[in-house]
Amino acid sequence: MSQTSNRSDTEKGDGYFLRAEGISKIYSDGTVALRDATVELRPGEIVGLLGENGAGKTTLTKILSGLLPPTRGRVVSPRGQVKFASPREALDFGIGMVHQHFALVGTFTAVENVALSHERPFVPLTLSATRERLEGLMAESGLKVPLDVPVEKLAVGEQQRVEILKVLSQNVNLLILDEPTSVLTPLEVDELFKLLRRLRDEGKAIVLITHKLKEVGSITDRVIVLRKGAVVGDVQMAEVTKEELAQLMVGKEIGTRAAQAVELSTDAIPVPISRHKEEAKRGSGVLHVENLSVAGDTKSKAVDGLTFDVFGGEIFGIAGVEGNGQTELVEALTGLRPAMEGTATIHEKNILGLDPRQIYKLGVAHIPEDRWVLGLVLPFTLAENAILGVHRWEEFRGPLSILRWGKINAHVRALMERFEIQATGPSAPAKSLSGGNQQKLIVGRELAKDPAIVIASQPTRGLDVGAAQYIRDTLVEMRDRGRAILLVSADLDEVLALSDRVAIMYEGKFMAVARPEELDRQKVGMLMGGVGVKG
Amino acid sequence: MTTTDVRPRGRWVRGVHRTLTGLHPALESVLAAVVGLLVGAVLMYIWGYDPWRAYWALLRGAFGGDYEIASSIARGVPLIFTALTFSICLRAGMFNIGAEGQMYIGAAAAVCVAYFQLPAGLHLFVGILFAAVAGAVWSLGPALLKLTRGVSEVISTIMFNWISRFLVFYLVAFVLVDPRQAQRTVRIPVSARFPILVQGTDLSYAVFMAVAFALLVYVVLWHTAVGYEVRAAGLTPTAARYGGISIKRTMLLSFALGGVAAGLAGAATTMGLPPTFAIISGLPELMNLGFDGMAVAMVGRNHPIGILFAALFFGGLNAGGRVMQFYGSNPVPLEMVRVVMGAIVLAMAIPELIRLFPALAEAGRGLARTIARRKPATEEGA
Numbered sequence A: 001m002s003q004t005s006n007r008s009d010t011e012k013g014d015g016y017f018l019r020a021e022g023i024s025k026i027y028s029d030g031t032v033a034l035r036d037a038t039v040e041l042r043p044g045e046i047v048g049l050l051g052e053n054g055a056g057k058t059t060l061t062k063i064l065s066g067l068l069p070p071t072r073g074r075v076v077s078p079r080g081q082v083k084f085a086s087p088r089e090a091l092d093f094g095i096g097m098v099h100q101h102f103a104l105v106g107t108f109t110a111v112e113n114v115a116l117s118h119e120r121p122f123v124p125l126t127l128s129a130t131r132e133r134l135e136g137l138m139a140e141s142g143l144k145v146p147l148d149v150p151v152e153k154l155a156v157g158e159q160q161r162v163e164i165l166k167v168l169s170q171n172v173n174l175l176i177l178d179e180p181t182s183v184l185t186p187l188e189v190d191e192l193f194k195l196l197r198r199l200r201d202e203g204k205a206i207v208l209i210t211h212k213l214k215e216v217g218s219i220t221d222r223v224i225v226l227r228k229g230a231v232v233g234d235v236q237m238a239e240v241t242k243e244e245l246a247q248l249m250v251g252k253e254i255g256t257r258a259a260q261a262v263e264l265s266t267d268a269i270p271v272p273i274s275r276h277k278e279e280a281k282r283g284s285g286v287l288h289v290e291n292l293s294v295a296g297d298t299k300s301k302a303v304d305g306l307t308f309d310v311f312g313g314e315i316f317g318i319a320g321v322e323g324n325g326q327t328e329l330v331e332a333l334t335g336l337r338p339a340m341e342g343t344a345t346i347h348e349k350n351i352l353g354l355d356p357r358q359i360y361k362l363g364v365a366h367i368p369e370d371r372w373v374l375g376l377v378l379p380f381t382l383a384e385n386a387i388l389g390v391h392r393w394e395e396f397r398g399p400l401s402i403l404r405w406g407k408i409n410a411h412v413r414a415l416m417e418r419f420e421i422q423a424t425g426p427s428a429p430a431k432s433l434s435g436g437n438q439q440k441l442i443v444g445r446e447l448a449k450d451p452a453i454v455i456a457s458q459p460t461r462g463l464d465v466g467a468a469q470y471i472r473d474t475l476v477e478m479r480d481r482g483r484a485i486l487l488v489s490a491d492l493d494e495v496l497a498l499s500d501r502v503a504i505m506y507e508g509k510f511m512a513v514a515r516p517e518e519l520d521r522q523k524v525g526m527l528m529g530g531v532g533v534k535g
Numbered sequence B: 001m002t003t004t005d006v007r008p009r010g011r012w013v014r015g016v017h018r019t020l021t022g023l024h025p026a027l028e029s030v031l032a033a034v035v036g037l038l039v040g041a042v043l044m045y046i047w048g049y050d051p052w053r054a055y056w057a058l059l060r061g062a063f064g065g066d067y068e069i070a071s072s073i074a075r076g077v078p079l080i081f082t083a084l085t086f087s088i089c090l091r092a093g094m095f096n097i098g099a100e101g102q103m104y105i106g107a108a109a110a111v112c113v114a115y116f117q118l119p120a121g122l123h124l125f126v127g128i129l130f131a132a133v134a135g136a137v138w139s140l141g142p143a144l145l146k147l148t149r150g151v152s153e154v155i156s157t158i159m160f161n162w163i164s165r166f167l168v169f170y171l172v173a174f175v176l177v178d179p180r181q182a183q184r185t186v187r188i189p190v191s192a193r194f195p196i197l198v199q200g201t202d203l204s205y206a207v208f209m210a211v212a213f214a215l216l217v218y219v220v221l222w223h224t225a226v227g228y229e230v231r232a233a234g235l236t237p238t239a240a241r242y243g244g245i246s247i248k249r250t251m252l253l254s255f256a257l258g259g260v261a262a263g264l265a266g267a268a269t270t271m272g273l274p275p276t277f278a279i280i281s282g283l284p285e286l287m288n289l290g291f292d293g294m295a296v297a298m299v300g301r302n303h304p305i306g307i308l309f310a311a312l313f314f315g316g317l318n319a320g321g322r323v324m325q326f327y328g329s330n331p332v333p334l335e336m337v338r339v340v341m342g343a344i345v346l347a348m349a350i351p352e353l354i355r356l357f358p359a360l361a362e363a364g365r366g367l368a369r370t371i372a373r374r375k376p377a378t379e380e381g382a
């Protein structure tokens, strides 16, 4: 490369790998996602990219990786301006990205997906070499995935692992990870971080987007904070205190709720949130499951003879590594998947064999783990999505089943206000929302039903600190009002903090059911790995 | 909270930007039409015709006067229906190629009203009902095959087209045949005919039925719970199922409604098509209207309102094409018009072409930026 770069405005010389200068992005609907943002990425550094939902993090990384053109501004490397017409060109330049919403071919297996990402015109695909490389990577990174199953059949957490492995298999110099940890268990996160640290020490530049303060503290060297599209902070980790970091993450107008959340989650105590939770007043049984077995897409028995109850006024948490039957269990209970044997009742009415509509009528709300496949019709507008599943409610329908868009829009505006969903309005397409705001829309829609039981899979996936805390508070508040909550989450802290009883699931069975106080993280970790613990 | 606080000038620019983006689909259709016409022009030039004079003749023949406009609209009427058949099912996530056959059956059913007598308005109404029900019933074949046996609707609708084609051939030749005029069926009695709208042309009151039906489809799809379910199932079946929507039901409903539309196309081309008001053996008045409807649906962006405009455009091509082939010293065969239609459909289907549009916009913006900056000093390297 030419060393004759005589730029006078470059203070750091060629110490950087890539720099985005004065980037602004205005989407076609007029949303200003980025305002004059300048960031510099250096080799051998892990940068945390922080900011509230909708701050522009994904947009910025998409511009860096050639997926989106900026409206204004430019991306430069020490060799001059770079312009990527496609992710392929960015990849050739050494930039790889783990997407918040995975970029995988559903009908392809993990091996095929990874091979595809290496595909070059006129070069034959080598599946066997890819498989070897993948197996090596799986051992190295601790991220295990089934290699020969179409990825659409995998749980979201497993797909996340495939997406990460895909990018790791590329030899990139800049690795961008957009919320890679939101559906991983703490152990998996630890392993991933070990690998990332090693890559950093090898001189790679790494950008990590996360909403978890703990992760930021443990792995990043520098953090860049975005707020409403502008860079409002760019500081070395060594130079900030935890409190300052918390300020930066939540913004200066810290509401009490968010402030508490940050304060609490920085604590070393693994059970932070239950502090302001009252003792459960367990009511009558709502969900009763007996000897339930469910076939999976890949396993003959993904759920293997489970028996449990969820009572009103209680949060029943299911912890475990994604892909151990949680998905199938939830699908069976919500009418999306047939059960093999056993019974399941809500308020003593059988729910197996019913379709989702009939189950919702019994007072069930379902927050699905996969927001793009189940939770949303992406091309639909916010308003259309806000009535999915409740579109036949009397209040939304007039004579002749005509939809009352006026009422629906009012309902949506109320949701947008209550759950702080950022969008241009009820007629914005759902796909134009940021990941966190899509999640808020789904959670808001389901919780607004005020159901007898909430079946929630990864309810706070991708939510920023404040929003996640609001959702948790809402779940606790619903519990206090006597509702039953079945919470499935890979976020161990969340399960332990919120639940009144926790079940640890491994290969379709509960390894243990206990009160969170009786469990410590180490014990839970072992149980999640299938190692029985006595006593 | 939201990211909308920007300087007023920026807001104005964004307003224009948004309007253009909103028009994007329509502009794409127009672009495709232009490309189609250009391809036609090139071919005419190669074959030694004068494209300018041919298109001039086409334009005059299509929209040159009241008579021409009326015939263009008349030719668009059945296309509105058959395009709706395709679009309704596409919105529900299925490729229904069966409009052609369902239309034949609808037409045959409409002719049956010749065998009984009723008061004027009622007779017409019963005929419409016959055609609609017949079209819907015929569409249930492929629908049920799909729902019960998983047979691809593409295959089954094509098969059903052939079945209905020869069935109607048979009916026209042996059952519904006019004993005095063996080349056609019995004529629809006056009491069951659509009144002529513009005397001396093909344009009858059937056009009102077409427009009303298109508006009805619009209301059903975008303003009722059922339509909501159909569109959700068509866009993301998994999410629709999660939302408590029965995909089987939406499939059946959209197929049936599509069948009604195709049946009405049959009614319009018999009860509403002077001067014969009958099916002529060999079905010359009907042939291909179902397939052309798919082209109309594409150009109309599968939206009922868009389809109204697209049908008028294709009707104009058909009407004008007839004039073009008789045009003085430069007679261009009617086939040329079909080439143009084909090229338009191809142009719609080529995504690169459609991406040309944003690319052009981007290029224009870039140009404007460079002009505004007036040659910035070279920034890179040195």
Ligand SMILES: Nc1ncnc2c1ncn2[C@@H]1O[C@H](COP(=O)(O)OP(=O)(O)OP(=O)(O)O)[C@@H](O)[C@H]1O
Residues within 6 Å of the ligand: A027, A028, A029, A031, A032, A033, A051, A052, A053, A054, A055, A056, A057, A058, A059, A060, A100, A422, A423, A431, A432, A433, A434, A435, A436, A437, A462, A464, B003
């Ligand atoms: N395709 C799009 N069209 C219009 N607006 C969009 C589009 N994609 C994103 N936006 C808007 O741009 C803003 C920034 O979105 P972005 O996805 O970058 O946020 P984010 O910081 O990644 O948030 P999250 O933490 O929720 O993932 C949001 O207001 C969002 O609504």
Ligand SMILES: [Mg+2]
Residues within 6 Å of the ligand: A057, A058, A059, A100, A178, A434, A435, A436
């Ligand atoms: Mg994002």
